[in-house]
Amino acid sequence: MKKLENVKPRVYKFGAKTADGNSKMKNLLGGKGANLAEMSALGIPVPPGFTITTEVCTEYNALGEKAVIELIKQEVEQSVLNLESLLGSGFGDKDNPLLVSVRSGARVSMPGMMDTVLNLGINDEVVQGLAKKTNNEQFAWDSYRRFIQMYGGVVLGMKPETKEDIDPFEEIMDTLKAERGITLDTDFTVQDLKDLVQDFKVAVKTQTGHDFPTNPWDQLWGAIIAVFNSWNTDRAVYYRNMNGFPAEWGTAVNVQAMVYGNMGNNSGTGVCFTRDSGTGENVFNGEYLINAQGEDVVAGTRTPQQITKLGSVRWAELAKVDEEERAKNYPSLEELMPSVFKELNTYQEILEKHYRDMQDLEFTIQDGKLWILQTRSGKRTGAAMVKIAIDLVKEGIITEKEALLSVEPNKLQELLxxxxxxxxxxxxxxxxxxxxxxxxxxxxxxxxxxxxxxxxxxxxxxxxxxxxxxxxxxxxxxxxxxxxxxxxxxxxxxxxxxxxxxxxxxxxxxxxxxxxxxxxxxxxxxxxxxxxxxxxxxxxxxxxxxxxEAKLSGEFAELMTLVDKYAVMKVRANADNPADAKTARDFGAQGIGLTRTEHMFFEADRIKAMREMILSDTEEGRKKALEKLLPMQRTDFEEVLEVMEGLSVTIRLLDPPFHEFVPHQLVTQKALAKQMGISLDDVKNKVADLEEFNPMLGHRGCRLGNTYPEITEMQTRAIIEAALNLKAKGVICKPEIMIPLIGTVKEFDMQNDIIRTTANKIFEERKDSIAYSVGTMIEIPRATLVADLIAEKADFFSFGTNDLTQMTFGYSRDDAGKFLPIYIEKGILEHDPFEILDQEGVGQLVKIGTERGRSVKPNLEVGICGEHGGEPSSVEFCYKTGMNYVSCSPYRVPIARLVSAQASIKDTL
Structure with missing residues (x-):
């Protein structure tokens, strides 16, 4: 392939206190590569190496293996020469060998999702030179058997396909351990390791049909391609989809000179955190293993030891190990290698202050010398996330705004x-x-x-x-x-x-x-x-x-105080009963954006009256049944309005189709027939009449109220009388009556007339009045297009994006689960539009509706009450659209409040 001129580098070098990149280049170099470059420039002891960019991964997926190797071959070869020059050793040199590791590195942390190969470059000749160079035959052959095992699994595909399958290499080792009467890998003799190498090679030939590759360059290209392939493994795809990471991001490949933690009892490897990732406590902590390589710490085959003495003592208490045994058999790194620990402690302090966040470090100790292999912002629990953010503000390391932007909204769910x-x-x-x-x-x-x-x-x-x-x-x-x-x-x-x-x-x-x-x-x-x-x-x-039960820390309340300081757009809650309303208010909801009145009708005493109303053939019969429901509804509204004293409460009139309320099981149909004094056949026939081919587009919403005005009259009376009763008790309440599912102005007009006529009649009866407003739920595409006409009559708009999404896409939200996962997998859709607001389509209708509504009524109150009201990216979109509030389920209120503040902060940057 012809070499392309004037293209930016595809390979970036780092090490020896210099680097081609820096930490701001994560999109190009991946998180690992960018941080390795940054640490090199800071003078942290990082084994030198080079990074193949994420863009090459994208090119690989588009062009294939041969074309991509041709694209990067020259730069990779030059980078390997640079490594050889820095370290005074040769890649594939049997007398003075250079071995490397090959690791993945996406722009975001994906722990355990992709693949790593260590000790690459070793073969039958190099292992002899490595043993001679280090004067440690045990180490050399242990490195060789590790390499074959890792390369076989990662590059040659010799991994168990299911949990029930046995790893062929582990099976060989387990057999030898049983024969030798040993339990740990470190108990193998040099001869054992030599035998394992040969047995591993036989296993490779048997399972793949090919000899194990001995040419270091063949090994390197195989590992690089395997890392690119690991971006699309099932587990990586699942993790990406779970976190919403696009497939086109790709992964970088980091090739780095090996440093060895398995050279004996003066060597080791470990992982550490600058703060406790579980609690957020400002305590340096981590684990290490002596005479081990990095994968051993997380593999679970050996029990790692604690880095600090404090951590070791705490571990011993949990493990019920007495102090004498702990100090002898499980000493901390602080006790075992105090000078190494002191150096590590210095670096962790430098790196946390530099990155201004809790760090997760990997390190290796080679014959008493410390090397830092990686740093990244550490994964943490929701509780730790909040505490660390607040503590870093108190310590003067970050600002309040930075603290709020550092908090991942969805992780707040862990606290709730x-x-x-x-x-x-x-x-x-x-x-x-x-x-x-x-x-x-x-x-x-x-x-x-x-x-x-x-x-x-x-x-x-x-x-x-x-x-x-x-x-x-x-x-x-x-x-x-x-x-x-x-x-x-x-x-x-x-x-x-x-x-x-x-x-x-x-x-x-x-x-x-x-x-x-x-x-x-x-x-x-x-x-x-x-x-x-x-x-x-x-x-x-x-x-x-x-x-x-999850515990809310004091820092959580402090975080919410900061949120209120910066948030502009308000957050309400969707709540149908006083318990939900109280939960929402406790979580800081600034009103209720949706009370669904239909949810109040399903208790045993109410469903009977509701069914009686539905099955009545006359207006008189319906009104009689509604009279039974009136005091129940009135009490419901009083309870909710009282909990939300002083705050707006939006109450949606009856929305679902009647068929959802009638009995479909024979035993309940018989009971209803007896209750109403009619025949079972009459009940069956009425239930059959109510069935619709597409009930979500049928006789529901304002269509019910306009067909049967007595329903709207009863619900309006219940709301207004509830508010007047509370007023008499000195409770300030702000009811907002919401008409659902309108598509034409006349639909709104008819319902609005019923509501206001009924309210005025009650005011005359009670010789008193209260302030209330009448608005509508915008959930039909046509309503967004005539929003200017509707706004002339409506006091507020509330976008019902669940139905708006359903009608805009033409997807049934109850049936779309059959094909949406496939659509997302195939890239037809990036996200489930019922989970994350479709900003390109549905979002544009929301914008149109908002703009047209405010073109005739500039101060029109606009909100959203669909489930998108608690999804972070959707909430941010609502802020940008200029909404007054979003409304979501009570347990998502803190999330929406945080995103509202984050959106306001981003708007000022």
Whole structure:
């Protein structure tokens, strides 16, 4: 291939206190490569090497192996020569060998997702030279067997395909250990290691049909290509999708001179954190192993030791090891190698101050000399994230604005919901996966029917899908599991509103209601069996797993105080009852953006009156039934309005189609027929009449109120009378009446006339009045286009982006789970549009509706009440659109508040 002229480098060198790149080049060099370059320039002892850019990975995916090797061959060869010059050794030199490591390095941390190869460049001749050069035959042959094992797995594909499969190299080692009566890799003799090398080579030839590559350059190109390939492994793709990282980012490749932690008892390797990643405590901590290489620390085959004496003592207390045994057998690095520890401690302080964030470091000690292999911003729990951000402000390291921008919004969920006990979850068996529909942890006994949720003290409601009829059971259950449905399915939306753990769309589940059993991978789980759900990850576990309540630290309150200082756009909550309203207010909600009145009708005494109203053939019959519902609704509204005293409460009039309220099971149909004094056939016929081909586009929303005005009259009376009753008690309330699903101005006008006529009638009856407003939910595309006409009459707009997304895309949000994952996998869609607002399409309709509405009413109040109101990127979009508020489920309020502040801060940068 012809060499391209005047193109920017594809390979960047680092080491010997100089570097071609820096930490600001993460998109090009990956996080690892950028930080290696930065540390080199800081004078930190980093083994020299070079980085092949992320753009080359993209070129590889487009052009293929041969073309990409040709593109970078000259730069890679020059970089290897530079390494040889710096270290005075030769790549492939049998007398003075240079070995390298080959590691991945995406622009964001993806721990454990991609591949690494160590000790590359060794072969039968080089191993002899390495043994002679280091005067350590044990080390040389141990490095050789490690290389074959890693290269075989990473490059040649000799990895177990499932958890049940045995790693061929581990099987060979286990056999030899059994023969020799030893347990640790460090117990192998030199002869054992030589035998392992030969046996490993035989295994490679047997499984791949080819000899193990002995040419160092062949090894290097194989490893580089393998790292590029690791960007698209199943686990890496899953991790990318889970975190929303685009496939086009690619990974860099870092080739670095080897330093050896396995040269004997004066060598070692470890990982450390500048602060506690679990709690955020400002305590240097970490683990190390003597006579080991980096992968050994995380592999779990040997128990690592603590870096600091304090950490070692704490570990001993947990492990029930007395102090004498600890000091003898498990000394800290601080005690065992005090000078090395002192140097490491100095570097961790330098790096944290330089990066102004908690750092995660990897290091190697080679024959008493310390090398830093990597630094990166450390992964941390939600609690640690908040504490570190606040502490760094107090320490004068970062500003308040920087602290707020450093907090990852979705990780706040960890502070708000129950979590699994970390000790218990380690041994839990995952039986299936679904969508993480509502965060938290739940453990309970299986029930298959909502009306049986109270059968056990702790129950998990398992359904193919849920419906509004299941509401009471959903509320009683500890967690909800469905086989169908996406992130905005009924189960998901209701669960989030309740703060209830939910896993939805677990397609591997087969549910047999008649036999009351759940089948997963041919294993049956029956009613009463224990299962556990992780609503934050979508994992479903067999059996009971202990949970614990998450604790809100004092720093969390401090963070929210900072949020209020900088946020401009307000955050309300979606809440249908006083308990949810109180939760929302406790989390700092500045009002309620959506109260769904239909959720109030499903309790046993109310559903009967609701069904009586629906099945009545006359206006008189409907009004009679509505009179029974009026005092119940009025009480509901009083309770919610009182909890939210002084704040706006938006109450949506009845929205779902009638068929959701009528009984579909024979036993409940018989009971209703008896209650109403009509025949069972009459009930069946009425239920059949209410069925619609596409109920989400049918007789619902304002169409119900305009067809049956008495429904709107009853609900308006309940709202206004509730507000007047509270006024009489001295409670200030601000009701906002929201008309759902309008598509034409006349639809709004008709409902508005009913509401205002009814309100004025009540004012005359009570000789008193209250301030209220009437607005609409914009959720039909046509409404966004005629928003200027609607705004002439409406007091406020609230965008219902769940339905707006459904109607704009033409996707049923309850059925889209069948194809959306495939669409995302194939790149047809970047995200699930029901989870993350589609800014290109649906978002433009929101913008149009907002702009046209305010063109005739500049001070028009505009908000959003769909589930997007709690999703970070969607909240930021709402800020940019100029909305007054977003509204979300109570447990997402702190997240939305934080994003509102972050958006305001970004706007000033």
């Amino acid at each position: 919901h129950p979590i699994f006990d970390p000790k218990a979850i380690r041994n839990a068996k995952v039986i299936a996966h679904g969508l993480p529909a509502s965060p938290g942890a739940a453990s309970g006994q299986i029930v298959f029917f909502a009306d049986e949720a109270s059968k056990y003290n702790n129950s998990i409601l398992v359904r193919i899908e849920t419906s509004p009829e299941d509401l009471e059971g959903m509320n009683l259950a500890k967690g909800i599991l469905t086989a169908r449905g996406g992130m905005t399915s009924h189960a998901a939306v209701v669960a989030r509103g309740m703060g209830k753990c939910c896993v939805s769309g677990a397609g591997a589940l087969r549910i047999d209601y008649k036999k009351r059993k759940l089948i997963v991978d041919n294993k049956e789980y029956h009613e009463g069996d224990w299962i556990s759900l992780n609503g934050s990850t979508g994992d479903i576990y067999e059996g009971e797993v202990a949970t614990m």
